Amino acid sequence: MAKEHPILETQDLTIRFGGHVAVDGVSASFERGSLTAIVGPNGAGKTTYFNLISGQLTATSGTVLLNGEAITRMSVPERTDKGIGRAFQLTNLFPTLSVRENVRLVAQAKARKGFDLFSVAESHVELLERADHVLAEVRLIDKAEQTVAALPHGDQRKLEVALLIALGSQVLMFDEPTAGMSVDEVPVILDLIRKLKSDMDRTILLVEHKMDVIRSLADRIIVLHNGALVADGEPAEVIALPVVQEAYLGKAPKSSETPEAPEAA
Numbered sequence: 001m002a003k004e005h006p007i008l009e010t011q012d013l014t015i016r017f018g019g020h021v022a023v024d025g026v027s028a029s030f031e032r033g034s035l036t037a038i039v040g041p042n043g044a045g046k047t048t049y050f051n052l053i054s055g056q057l058t059a060t061s062g063t064v065l066l067n068g069e070a071i072t073r074m075s076v077p078e079r080t081d082k083g084i085g086r087a088f089q090l091t092n093l094f095p096t097l098s099v100r101e102n103v104r105l106v107a108q109a110k111a112r113k114g115f116d117l118f119s120v121a122e123s124h125v126e127l128l129e130r131a132d133h134v135l136a137e138v139r140l141i142d143k144a145e146q147t148v149a150a151l152p153h154g155d156q157r158k159l160e161v162a163l164l165i166a167l168g169s170q171v172l173m174f175d176e177p178t179a180g181m182s183v184d185e186v187p188v189i190l191d192l193i194r195k196l197k198s199d200m201d202r203t204i205l206l207v208e209h210k211m212d213v214i215r216s217l218a219d220r221i222i223v224l225h226n227g228a229l230v231a232d233g234e235p236a237e238v239i240a241l242p243v244v245q246e247a248y249l250g251k252a253p254k255s256s257e258t259p260e261a262p263e264a265a
């Protein structure tokens, strides 16, 4: 049997801004159902790497593959259609409509896009059922009737994730998902991310600075430094590396220690 492609892969992915190489030959592959945290000091290239995957930026060289298909030159909407879901970038919430209607409208738009002569258009009831299924998945079903404008911030974020799922996102990307959240909203969103992985087998990429968040969620950590991938492995193994200790805990590596990765690129 042919080997299954990793759901997402970057091969020698590079972007230059003038003379500055912000992402420098990053090769990494992501298995279905995995949760990978991408870490590194400020300016390491984490958000730029995200932008290259989701399409906000186009690589100078290298390739992004989704299910084995090159998406490197595709626009953001094309990548979204293919299954890349970047969280908290949606501006198309309808604040005066209910939570359920918001999800239904996205499910409907998605169904229309996939419509062809041989497919059967889904009925309104089927779309509502689909919407409720997604809302149950993100633990927002009990708020289905509420208008979006009345939702607390944490629930609006859940709804945004629901919309990505309704759009068919296979890879969910979170760039500092707890930034700007109140203390009681943080566990809500962390719990959601955990459930997306464990209950729904989604593939999750997370840019995060907070080590406690990373420890509690990630099953793999990738470290970027000056745009390059310098470490890639299990959380405990990677966190113990001098390069990570230095960047996150302010501990300078001893001169005898070389910041080598278990699986350096």
Ligand SMILES: Nc1ncnc2c1ncn2[C@@H]1O[C@H](COP(=O)(O)OP(=O)(O)OP(=O)(O)O)[C@@H](O)[C@H]1O
Residues within 6 Å of the ligand: 017, 022, 040, 041, 042, 043, 044, 045, 046, 047, 048, 049
């Ligand atoms: N559009 C751009 N034009 C020029 N330089 C850019 C652009 N986007 C990013 N950079 C530069 O690329 C480098 C990587 O930036 P990036 O925002 O990806 O880092 P980061 O690891 O996400 O940092 P932080 O943790 O502070 O968010 C930085 O030096 C930044 O100034």
